[in-house]
Structures are given as structure tokens and as C-alpha cells.
Amino acid sequence: MEQADRDAGIDLTELLAAFSLATDLGLGQPMEHLLRSWRIAERLGERMGLPEDQRRSLFYVSMLAWVGCVADSPEVAASFGDDIAFRADSYDVDLAGLTGFGFFLRRAGRGGPMWHRLRVATTMLTTGGQNVVQGMQSHCLTTSTLAERLGLGAEVGTALRQFFTRWDGRGVPHGVGGTDIAPVVRLLHLADVVEVRHRTGGIRGAIEVAEQRRGRQFAPDVVDAFVAHAPEVLDGADPEPGPRHPLTESELDTALEALADFTDLRSASRAGHSRGVAELAGAAARSMGLPVADVVATRRAGLLHDIGLHGVPTTVLDQPGPLSATDWERVRLSSYYTERVLARPAALARLGAIAATAHERMDGGGYHRGLSGAAVPMTGRLLAAACAYRAMLEPRAHREALTDKQAVGAVREAIRAGALDGDAAEAVLAAAGNGRRRRVSGPAGLTPREVEVLVLISRGAQTGEVADQLGISRKTAGTHIERIYTKTGASSRATATLFALRNGLLDPLDL
Known part of the structure; x- marks a missing residue:
């Protein structure tokens, strides 16, 4: 088997779960926000009869939906200042209509001089906030591109392009709403918000925000199922890990x-x-x-x-x-x-x-x-x-x-x-x-082969074991060890090991 085709010992599920922790930081949320959101959506989907194949897609969509926020961070910062604080605050507001426009307007040019704040606010007023909409569209397309590069299915890419839609059709892309939105996205829309509100306001707070945005941002049937099962959905046992995908x-x-x-x-x-x-x-x-x-x-x-x-x-x-x-x-x-x-x-x-x-x-x-x-x-x-x-x-x-x-x-x-x-x-x-x-060359003029031998003997390998591991004769291995001792001034394996440590050739993580 070619080296490139061997199991890397890391699963795509594990890798994306780790990367989601970095995304959480960019959202201004505690680590594991996205993982908890997925768990909420997974439990709710199970109770609503979401098919197994869509439940598998739900994990990938949950981990990647917000990744595109990185792509438009410079634009967000130019318009609203601290992009992390902006995203953290956005969880408290329904971003459509007058409430959303007011949220954007209040933060226009934040952190900049007065002339900059006035310019950004004026641009928003004259364009109706189209620059914000365009940024969201870019976000969605960029995220679906990442899904393609990771080899995920078309279903995942389609769902990611709908992440900023709304049930009432007032999201991005404009006019896409209702049952045109993929079921996994409808679940995630609610889970992403109620996870935050549950941490800050308990079960009652989570139910309140769900009911307030029912039929607007959130699908009515998703809200109704959530309200009926909120305690077990929010605090229930964790579901099985996401779909296995060895790399x-x-x-x-x-x-x-x-x-x-x-x-x-x-x-x-x-x-x-x-x-x-x-x-x-x-x-x-x-x-x-x-x-x-x-x-x-x-x-x-x-x-x-x-x-x-x-x-x-x-x-x-x-x-x-x-x-x-x-x-x-x-x-x-x-x-x-x-x-x-x-x-x-x-x-x-x-x-x-x-x-x-x-x-x-x-x-x-x-x-x-x-x-x-x-x-x-x-x-x-x-x-x-x-x-x-x-x-x-x-x-x-x-x-x-x-x-x-x-x-x-x-x-x-x-x-x-x-x-x-x-x-x-x-x-x-x-x-x-x-x-x-x-x-x-390596420290003290060691050749690449001598560095390999030094690492092995420092980790306890005897001459014969060095020969076996490197596929060379015992005599050749002995010659390499003699040269290492001469070049480094070592008189024993212990002093050779100290030389390797001093020069960073032995990774402390492996000791």
C-alpha cells in the first residue's frame, strides 16, 4: 500500500469537531458551542423522524455552517468594528426587518472615528443594507466550497448555501424560505440560537426565543417539537459521535x-x-x-x-x-x-x-x-x-x-x-x-542519516536495533554511532542523548 493511501489515524469527524472549537472563538462563544448545537439538532431531528442519511449530513453542516464567517471577517470589521463581539451580540437579535436593521445601524463603524461611523451608517441607509446581504451571500458560497474540498456530498454543500435563509423568506438568498429550506438547516437554525439562550437564560429562555421567532426565522414544526421536548433535547444524553470518516x-x-x-x-x-x-x-x-x-x-x-x-x-x-x-x-x-x-x-x-x-x-x-x-x-x-x-x-x-x-x-x-x-x-x-x-546539515555537522541514528540511540535502541529499523548492516550502524560520538564529543549514549536534547532533536512530546 502506498504511504498516501494509509490510514492517517485521524477521522474527518474528529478534525472538524476540533476546527469547530476555533470557529466558536470567532463567534464569541465558549468552546463546544457548535458541538452542543449539533447535539440539540440531532436529538430534535431524531424525535421528528429525520431520516438517517440526513442525520449524517447534519453533523457536517453543523460543524461547517459558520466557517465562512472567517472569509468575511475583514469586511465585517470594516463595517462593524470588533467582528467577534459583533457576532456574539447578534445572537440576541432577530436580524430581519427593523430590529435587524437597527442592530446593524447601531454598530455601524463601531470603534472608528466619528467620520468613519457616519460614512458606514450613511452607506447602510442609502443601500438598504445591501453590503451586509452581499457579505452573507459570500459567506454561504465560501463555506460550500470548503465542503467540496473536503469531499463531502452535494447534500451538505446545498444545505450550507441555505444557512442564512429564514422560514419567512427574508434571509439570504432572498425569497428562499419555508419547505424549500433543507430540513437539517431548519433544525440548525433553531439549535444554534437556543444553545446560546439556554446557557444565558435556562430552559425558559430557550423556549421564549424559539416561540418569539416561530414562523419568522424558525420553522413552526421545529419550534413546536422543541417546545414539546425542550428538557430532554437541551439536557439529554449526548448522541453517538458524528459519522465516522477515516482519512x-x-x-x-x-x-x-x-x-x-x-x-x-x-x-x-x-x-x-x-x-x-x-x-x-x-x-x-x-x-x-x-x-x-x-x-x-x-x-x-x-x-x-x-x-x-x-x-x-x-x-x-x-x-x-x-x-x-x-x-x-x-x-x-x-x-x-x-x-x-x-x-x-x-x-x-x-x-x-x-x-x-x-x-x-x-x-x-x-x-x-x-x-x-x-x-x-x-x-x-x-x-x-x-x-x-x-x-x-x-x-x-x-x-x-x-x-x-x-x-x-x-x-x-x-x-x-x-x-x-x-x-x-x-x-x-x-x-x-x-x-x-x-x-x-544537522548540529555539529551530523548528516541526515546520523541524525536518524542519534534519535534512535537516544531513545534506547542498541546497535542491532538501529540496523534493523533503518535496513542497514550492523557494521554500518556501528560506524554511524562512532562518527556521532566523534562529532558531538559524546562518550556514551547518555551524553549523546543530552546533545540531542540540547539541540532539539528529541521532541519532548515523545519522551
């Missing part, structure tokens, strides 16, 4: 790339950032001779390293001037969110732990843990260097993009200052075509 290695890479692309949409200047970091870090890891599993993990962590930015408002990410202490703390928390979002399952947690080191520095000046020296694994050192270099080449609200020469100079200055690991950063620069005229 091959190739499918996992495709899924992670799709999620990375959507993450980067959170800020217009970051388009392609995660892919670029992933390719640089992966290529550098390969050139340094890291084990194949570490090379793969480094690249995948690069795709995921900014997922925590869903918890940072676009107004902060695109702040043209210096950040306040509060805003800077929100940025620092993003790597914590990355690690938290990817905390399970175990295979994903490994990637998340590496991804969360993208902003750590060798001198302890990074975030969110403030790791330093040997505490930063080589995978993290490579990721940090790749992220720093790639970001310098991209424009940001507070600066123009650096030239390649300037970025290379800045990276080497960070090496001299002790912030970036020299071997890792030079490997990244070489992968980008900016390496010095020397063969890229």
Missing part, C-alpha cells in the same frame, strides 16, 4: 490545507501564509535529516499554527498602529488557543503541540509558554524560523512587506541575538533559496 494520509493533507486556507482568510494580508510556512518548515526538516514522521508532522503543524487566530478580532490583527497591552495579550493567547483547539484526539494533539511553538523563541522571549533552549523541540525551532521569515515577506497593516534581502538579514540578526536557532533558521533560509554556500 488516508493524502486526504488528511488535503483537509489540513483547506482548513489552513480558510484560517488565513481572517486577515487579507495573510492569504497563503500557513501554506508557505508549512512548505518551508517541512523542506527544512527534510534537509536536516529529521525522521520522516517529524518531517510530516512539522509540515502539518505549519498548516495549523495560526488556527488560534480565530480568537483574535480582525481589528487587532489589522491594527495599523502599535497594539495596546490588552490587544497584545489577545495575540499572545492565540498560540494557547491553537494548542487548546487541537488537544484531541492524540494524533491531532501532537500536531497542535508543535503548532503552538511557532512563536516561541530560543531566548525565552516568545509566547505563549515562554519556552527556551532545549525545551523547544527542533520541529518547533524550524516552525518558528519559517513563520518569522515568511511573515516578513508579507505586508501587514503596520508595515510594508520586507524585501527578501531584508528578511534574510532580519532572520540572521535574530540568530545572532539568540532568538532563533541557527541550524534551524539556516535550513529554512536554504529551503527558500537563500542558504549560505555550505551543505545544510
Whole structure:
């Protein structure tokens, strides 16, 4: 079996459930809001006789329905200020008619100077809020595109394009309502709102909002079924996990790339950032001779390293001037969110732990843990260097993009200052075509094969076991070990292990 066709050990259900936690952050809701919304819709659908195939689709629609909100975050921020606060507040209001228009108008240009607020409000008044409608349409189409990239069925894509519809036909697309709306969307419309209201107002509050929007935003039969079964639907036992969808290695890479692309949409200047970091870090890891599993993990962590930015408002990410202490703390928390979002399952947690080191520095000046020296694994050192270099080449609200020469100079200055690991950063620069005229190798001039052997003996492998695992002769394995000892100045396996730890070749996550 080809490597690409092997089971990756991660299920699409697990991956989307994890990604939904990041989406929750962008909605201004506690983590697992979308998972709880799915559970409510699932229980209600079961009581309403929703067919099994539609119940399977319900999970995917629930996890992805709000993902497109990332795509229009810059536009939302331009019109309404803090996009996360805006979405959090929107759960309290029926967004159609005068109440919805008043909600948008009150928040027009929030956080900006008076002239900006007046301009946004005037535009809304003269266009009847068409810019808001167009943003919603873009949101829907973008989300259905993600479903296609993940290989989900046409039924899921169709349902996602209806997420901003309403039973009364006053949503987006305009005029689509009633029974034209897919049953899974009708269920999710209600579940998404009552989950929030249940947390803030209990069962009574959830029933009240359902009844207030009956026949308007929500389907009457869905509301009636909810009111009849509210206690068990809201507080009942969790349903079985979503539909199982094991991913091959190739499918996992495709899924992670799709999620990375959507993450980067959170800020217009970051388009392609995660892919670029992933390719640089992966290529550098390969050139340094890291084990194949570490090379793969480094690249995948690069795709995921900014997922925590869903918890940072676009107004902060695109702040043209210096950040306040509060805003800077929100940025620092993003790597914590990355690690938290990817905390399970175990295979994903490994990637998340590496991804969360993208902003750590060798001198302890990074975030969110403030790791330093040997505490930063080589995978993290490579990721940090790749992220720093790639970001310098991209424009940001507070600066123009650096030239390649300037970025290379800045990276080497960070090496001299002790912030970036020299071997890792030079490997990244070489992968980008900016390496010095020397063969890229591991610490102390170790070859890629010698790095592999060092990792194995540090983890307790004897000479014969090294030979068996690498498919080489015992004599060749012994020769590699002798050369490793000579190059590193080690006199025993213990001192060789300390060298590996000091240079980040042994991932602390694996020890």
C-alpha cells in the first residue's frame, strides 16, 4: 500500500469537531458551542423522524455552517468594528426587518472615528443594507466550497448555501424560505440560537426565543417539537459521535490545507501564509535529516499554527498602529488557543503541540509558554524560523512587506541575538533559496542519516536495533554511532542523548 493511501489515524469527524472549537472563538462563544448545537439538532431531528442519511449530513453542516464567517471577517470589521463581539451580540437579535436593521445601524463603524461611523451608517441607509446581504451571500458560497474540498456530498454543500435563509423568506438568498429550506438547516437554525439562550437564560429562555421567532426565522414544526421536548433535547444524553470518516494520509493533507486556507482568510494580508510556512518548515526538516514522521508532522503543524487566530478580532490583527497591552495579550493567547483547539484526539494533539511553538523563541522571549533552549523541540525551532521569515515577506497593516534581502538579514540578526536557532533558521533560509554556500546539515555537522541514528540511540535502541529499523548492516550502524560520538564529543549514549536534547532533536512530546 502506498504511504498516501494509509490510514492517517485521524477521522474527518474528529478534525472538524476540533476546527469547530476555533470557529466558536470567532463567534464569541465558549468552546463546544457548535458541538452542543449539533447535539440539540440531532436529538430534535431524531424525535421528528429525520431520516438517517440526513442525520449524517447534519453533523457536517453543523460543524461547517459558520466557517465562512472567517472569509468575511475583514469586511465585517470594516463595517462593524470588533467582528467577534459583533457576532456574539447578534445572537440576541432577530436580524430581519427593523430590529435587524437597527442592530446593524447601531454598530455601524463601531470603534472608528466619528467620520468613519457616519460614512458606514450613511452607506447602510442609502443601500438598504445591501453590503451586509452581499457579505452573507459570500459567506454561504465560501463555506460550500470548503465542503467540496473536503469531499463531502452535494447534500451538505446545498444545505450550507441555505444557512442564512429564514422560514419567512427574508434571509439570504432572498425569497428562499419555508419547505424549500433543507430540513437539517431548519433544525440548525433553531439549535444554534437556543444553545446560546439556554446557557444565558435556562430552559425558559430557550423556549421564549424559539416561540418569539416561530414562523419568522424558525420553522413552526421545529419550534413546536422543541417546545414539546425542550428538557430532554437541551439536557439529554449526548448522541453517538458524528459519522465516522477515516482519512488516508493524502486526504488528511488535503483537509489540513483547506482548513489552513480558510484560517488565513481572517486577515487579507495573510492569504497563503500557513501554506508557505508549512512548505518551508517541512523542506527544512527534510534537509536536516529529521525522521520522516517529524518531517510530516512539522509540515502539518505549519498548516495549523495560526488556527488560534480565530480568537483574535480582525481589528487587532489589522491594527495599523502599535497594539495596546490588552490587544497584545489577545495575540499572545492565540498560540494557547491553537494548542487548546487541537488537544484531541492524540494524533491531532501532537500536531497542535508543535503548532503552538511557532512563536516561541530560543531566548525565552516568545509566547505563549515562554519556552527556551532545549525545551523547544527542533520541529518547533524550524516552525518558528519559517513563520518569522515568511511573515516578513508579507505586508501587514503596520508595515510594508520586507524585501527578501531584508528578511534574510532580519532572520540572521535574530540568530545572532539568540532568538532563533541557527541550524534551524539556516535550513529554512536554504529551503527558500537563500542558504549560505555550505551543505545544510544537522548540529555539529551530523548528516541526515546520523541524525536518524542519534534519535534512535537516544531513545534506547542498541546497535542491532538501529540496523534493523533503518535496513542497514550492523557494521554500518556501528560506524554511524562512532562518527556521532566523534562529532558531538559524546562518550556514551547518555551524553549523546543530552546533545540531542540540547539541540532539539528529541521532541519532548515523545519522551
